[in-house]
Amino acid sequence: MAEELKQLKLFSDVAAMLAPARSLREAGCCPCCLLRFLGEKDCHIYQKSAEELQTVAHILCNQPQGNADSATGDNKCVNTDDIPCIACLGILQHGCSEEFLDRIQSKMEEECYKSQLFSLSLMTPIQLLVREHAVMLFLRERFSDLYTGQSIDKVTSMKDVYKWRCGPRLKDKLNMEYHHQSPFLIQLMFEHKETETECSFLISACPKVFPTNSRKRKRDSEQTVLNRTSVTRAISSLSESKFMSLVRCPPEKVDTMCRCQELTCYHEAVFVAGRYNKYSRTLSQTPWVVDGERRGETSVSELICTRIKAMFMAQEYRFSSAGREDVDVRTLGRGRPFLVELIQPHISDVPPDKMKLLQQEINSGTTDIAIRDLQVVSREESGKLKVGETEKTKSYSALVRVEKPIQPDDLKFLEEITDLTLAQKTPIRVIHRRPLASRDRVIHNMSGEYIDSQHFRLHLKTQAGTYIKEFVHGDFGRTQPSLSTLMHMDTDILELDVESVDVDWPKTIDE
Numbered sequence: 001m002a003e004e005l006k007q008l009k010l011f012s013d014v015a016a017m018l019a020p021a022r023s024l025r026e027a028g029c030c031p032c033c034l035l036r037f038l039g040e041k042d043c044h045i046y047q048k049s050a051e052e053l054q055t056v057a058h059i060l061c062n063q064p065q066g067n068a069d070s071a072t073g074d075n076k077c078v079n080t081d082d083i084p085c086i087a088c089l090g091i092l093q094h095g096c097s098e099e100f101l102d103r104i105q106s107k108m109e110e111e112c113y114k115s116q117l118f119s120l121s122l123m124t125p126i127q128l129l130v131r132e133h134a135v136m137l138f139l140r141e142r143f144s145d146l147y148t149g150q151s152i153d154k155v156t157s158m159k160d161v162y163k164w165r166c167g168p169r170l171k172d173k174l175n176m177e178y179h180h181q182s183p184f185l186i187q188l189m190f191e192h193k194e195t196e197t198e199c200s201f202l203i204s205a206c207p208k209v210f211p212t213n214s215r216k217r218k219r220d221s222e223q224t225v226l227n228r229t230s231v232t233r234a235i236s237s238l239s240e241s242k243f244m245s246l247v248r249c250p251p252e253k254v255d256t257m258c259r260c261q262e263l264t265c266y267h268e269a270v271f272v273a274g275r276y277n278k279y280s281r282t283l284s285q286t287p288w289v290v291d292g293e294r295r296g297e298t299s300v301s302e303l304i305c306t307r308i309k310a311m312f313m314a315q316e317y318r319f320s321s322a323g324r325e326d327v328d329v330r331t332l333g334r335g336r337p338f339l340v341e342l343i344q345p346h347i348s349d350v351p352p353d354k355m356k357l358l359q360q361e362i363n364s365g366t367t368d369i370a371i372r373d374l375q376v377v378s379r380e381e382s383g384k385l386k387v388g389e390t391e392k393t394k395s396y397s398a399l400v401r402v403e404k405p406i407q408p409d410d411l412k413f414l415e416e417i418t419d420l421t422l423a424q425k426t427p428i429r430v431i432h433r434r435p436l437a438s439r440d441r442v443i444h445n446m447s448g449e450y451i452d453s454q455h456f457r458l459h460l461k462t463q464a465g466t467y468i469k470e471f472v473h474g475d476f477g478r479t480q481p482s483l484s485t486l487m488h489m490d491t492d493i494l495e496l497d498v499e500s501v502d503v504d505w506p507k508t509i510d511e
Helices: 014-027 030-036 051-063 098-110 128-142 158-174 201-205 214-216 228-237 242-248 299-314 354-365 379-385 408-416 468-473 483-487
Strands: 115-121 184-191 260-265 268-279 289-292 294-297 316-321 329-343 369-377 393-402 418-423 438-452 455-462 491-501
Touching: 014 030, 014 051, 014 128, 030 051, 030 098, 030 128, 030 158, 030 316, 051 294, 098 158, 098 260, 115 158, 128 184, 128 228, 128 242, 158 184, 158 214, 201 228, 201 242, 201 268, 268 299, 299 316, 299 354, 299 369, 354 369, 393 438, 408 438, 408 483, 455 468, 468 491, 483 491
Parallel strands: 115 184, 329 491
Antiparallel strands: 184 260, 268 329, 268 369, 289 294, 316 329, 393 455, 393 491, 418 438, 438 455
């Protein structure tokens, strides 16, 4: 037997497959589809060059019947890759050519995508479902002893073969590793105008799949009701004899190759985490817009995200954090955890040393904020930002002004109060943008640091989500109890600082 045939791992012995091979080739199958329908599932076979695959097909098709050790015979059933295949319509021919792979490479270079891994996604014409089924029924009718019980589901997938053939070759062109679960996806959409109406017969042939009232209701083209799911259901509903009475088996040969009409690249979101300190009392966390008018030149999120977005060449970003502070509130200590979701990044692999430089650039560009622990995190890791949000604790310090003169001893009772439950209605200052509700929050402990007879600094550790300003002044009785009711006098807050957000996330990088 020829050496090329010894490498094949067909579902039957090679000699038994010689007659089906000839029939497939005469019908118009390309070498890859010929091997697919013969049951070849070894990915390495499909990674051979086009010339080597043509040689394998030539040997299979030209073996004398009953003799698998000779490669003589005529060439009448050997097609070249210039003739469109009846089963894949040229996707495994022109779609795997060096010319087309160079087009993918040019697209990647043009859009500056850089990633360690890539994968391929194919969207193929739905008429291929009809054509592949027609090829299988042709084989069952002619070679019932070999194909009885076989279904199209057991034929090697055309999409798998495409990825086996093109993945390794693109790896060398793109300098990326091919991995089927890569977050970076090269998406190919193939169309074939010449055969786009080949599924139309199913609409009238399968009324249970395509009810008349459904078609009238849609008032649309056939493309609306003919999709991959409905066509698969329709083919399954037809008996073999009915299908063969409606469709030529094997399918008609075509004149044109299937072409890729749309080539797009997509990268899953990349997540960047860190902590930020806010030192300004005039800076909002996110862009502040009132009645359509921008307030303030910039925001915390913009100061952080603009440079991160540029580094990753992302289309856009989404900023979130473990809570938020008001414009006039500072965030001190180790800072507030934040997360930046980068949408459609062109660069996904930024090493830690470059992240460190990026952090330094952000910090050197402003005195209003500073960030630390900047790092790339996984999607799973990013979910930890919001886990147990109301169970987290936060520490604050507030500069308080009191109505009546006080002495240091007047503040000592505050240290004795622990786990004080507050009933807080939605504050008046935010009622215009939040629903009216009442919720319980806990102050775990607090203490007072005397300044003078009219002022002291209040230190608190509270449940996340506690309205500190409203606790201090009472919000016209909407927070009960409040510092005002506890001290039996009017109290007001002059300054507020977040001292700590007690979330052990993301991991500490900067000591």
